[in-house]
Structure formats: structure tokens, C-alpha cells
Amino acid sequence: MKKIKCLVTAGATREYFDPVRFISNPSTGKMGWFVAEAAKNAGWDVVLVMGPSQLPAIDGVRTIGVVSAQDMLRACLKEFDDCHVLIMSAAVSDVRPKFVAAQKVKKGDIDLNPQLERTPDILLELSKRKRNQVVIGFAAETTDVENYAKAKMAEKKLDAIVANDVSAKGVGFASDFNKISIYFPNAAAFFPPLDTKKNLASAIVDCAAGLIEKKRAGKA
Numbered sequence: 001m002k003k004i005k006c007l008v009t010a011g012a013t014r015e016y017f018d019p020v021r022f023i024s025n026p027s028t029g030k031m032g033w034f035v036a037e038a039a040k041n042a043g044w045d046v047v048l049v050m051g052p053s054q055l056p057a058i059d060g061v062r063t064i065g066v067v068s069a070q071d072m073l074r075a076c077l078k079e080f081d082d083c084h085v086l087i088m089s090a091a092v093s094d095v096r097p098k099f100v101a102a103q104k105v106k107k108g109d110i111d112l113n114p115q116l117e118r119t120p121d122i123l124l125e126l127s128k129r130k131r132n133q134v135v136i137g138f139a140a141e142t143t144d145v146e147n148y149a150k151a152k153m154a155e156k157k158l159d160a161i162v163a164n165d166v167s168a169k170g171v172g173f174a175s176d177f178n179k180i181s182i183y184f185p186n187a188a189a190f191f192p193p194l195d196t197k198k199n200l201a202s203a204i205v206d207c208a209a210g211l212i213e214k215k216r217a218g219k220a
């Protein structure tokens with residue numbers, strides 16, 4: 001059987017106003033980095049599309065560095081069609097400045113009410129192109145985690161969604177630990193205990209493997 005190709009996204013995107021100022025979020029990319037590592041350890045062919053990050057390269061994983069949501073979309077579009085599974089753990093910025101200055105803007109000239117526009121929803125775009133791929137999204141929430149996560153799963157036609165409460169203390173952004181819940185469209189759910197991102201990444205890859213298996217057997 002053909003080797004499984006897995007596309008993983010990780011980290012935050014940056015949406016620059018000028019060469020020294022940008023919109024972003026606190027994601028460090030650790031969760032996706034561990035997912036990529038776990039997928040490689042499962043014997044999969046892994047492509048990691050990653051926003052700016054301090055994390056080291058993973059031996060045997062092809063890493064594509066990107067900066068903005070638009071860059072991430074472009075890189076993912078090149079890799080998605082022939083992949084078997086997408087695990088979209090990146091924290092993509094939802095908005096970007098409408099106008100980007102080529103040179104640093106002097107502070108006195110900064111527009112204090114800059115116009116923003118939406119970035120592409122990468123997961124939604126990729127889901128629209130989905131043929132047989134297993135597509136797993138993430139949901140970063142601070143309230144009503146289960147409902148919001150399930151709504152995203154339905155809207156983006158996902159095979160599973162990994163929800164995390166990013167307001168919980170000691171887990172989530174920049175931590176080595178996380179508390180996640182995984183929901184499936186058939187109302188099944190999986191609630192692993194609070195654990196290291198490394199162990200949770202293995203659980204996510206196991207879950208992806210199960211979904212691929214089901215799809216191959218024609219049961220999903």
C-alpha cells in the first residue's frame with residue numbers, strides 16, 4: 001500500500017503592516033511540531049508547513065517555512081491534492097492590514113485606525129478541494145469550547161476536530177502541556193487526560209490513522 005502522505009501546519013502566521021510591525025498570536029508551533037514528529041515516527045511521509053518559529057528542524061520531515069496566511073495557503077495548495085491526511089494545527093491570523101508599507105513607517109506617521117481585511121480561511125479552502133483526504137482541524141477557544149468546536153467541524157466539513165481551551169492555565173500556547181478534546185462528526189468524542197503535547201500528538205496521529213483506515217475500508 002502507498003506510503004501515507006501527511007500535511008501538517010503549525011505555528012502562528014504574521015501579517016505585516018511594514019517591515020517591523022505585524023499582527024500575530026502567541027502560538028509557538030509546538031503542538032503541530034510534535035504532530036509532525038509523531039507522524040514521521042508512524043512511518044508517514046510528512047510535510048510540515050510552519051509559520052516563523054524557534055523550533056528545530058525535524059530529521060526526515062520536509063519543512064516549508066511561511067510567514068503570512070496567504071503564504072501558508074499557497075504552500076498547502078501545492079501539497080494537499082496528493083496527501084492522505086491534513087492536520088491543521090496552525091494558528092492562522094484571521095485578519096491582515098489592507099495596506100502594507102514597503103519601508104518602516106515613522107511612528108508619527110502610523111495610521112492609528114488601520115484598515116484590516118480577512119485572511120483566507122485555509123482549512124475551509126482545502127476542505128472544498130477534499131477528495132479522499134482525512135482532514136483534521138483544531139479549534140482554539142476561550143468559552144463554550146465544545147459548541148464552537150463542533151460548529152467549526154461542521155462548517156469546514158472536517159473528519160475530526162481537536163478542541164483546546166486556550167484560556168486554561170498551564171496548557172496551550174507556548175506550554176509543553178495541553179488539554180484537548182477530539183470530536184467526530186458522528187457524535188463520538190475522545191477526551192484524553194491533560195498530557196504533554198508530545199503524547200497528545202501521538203494520540204492525534206493514532207486518531208488520524210484510524211480515520212484513514214476507515215476511509216480505505218469504505219466505512220467513512
Ligand code: CTP
Pocket residue numbers: 069088089090091092093094119120121122123124136137138139140141152
Ligand atoms: N484556520 C485556517 N485559516 C484561518 C483561520 C483558521 O485555516 N484564516 C484553521 C485553523 O488552523 C484551525 C481551524 O481553522 O484548524 C479553526 O481555527 P480557529 O482559530 O479556532 O477558528 P476560526 O476558524 O479562525 O474562527 P473563530 O476565530 O471565529 O473562532
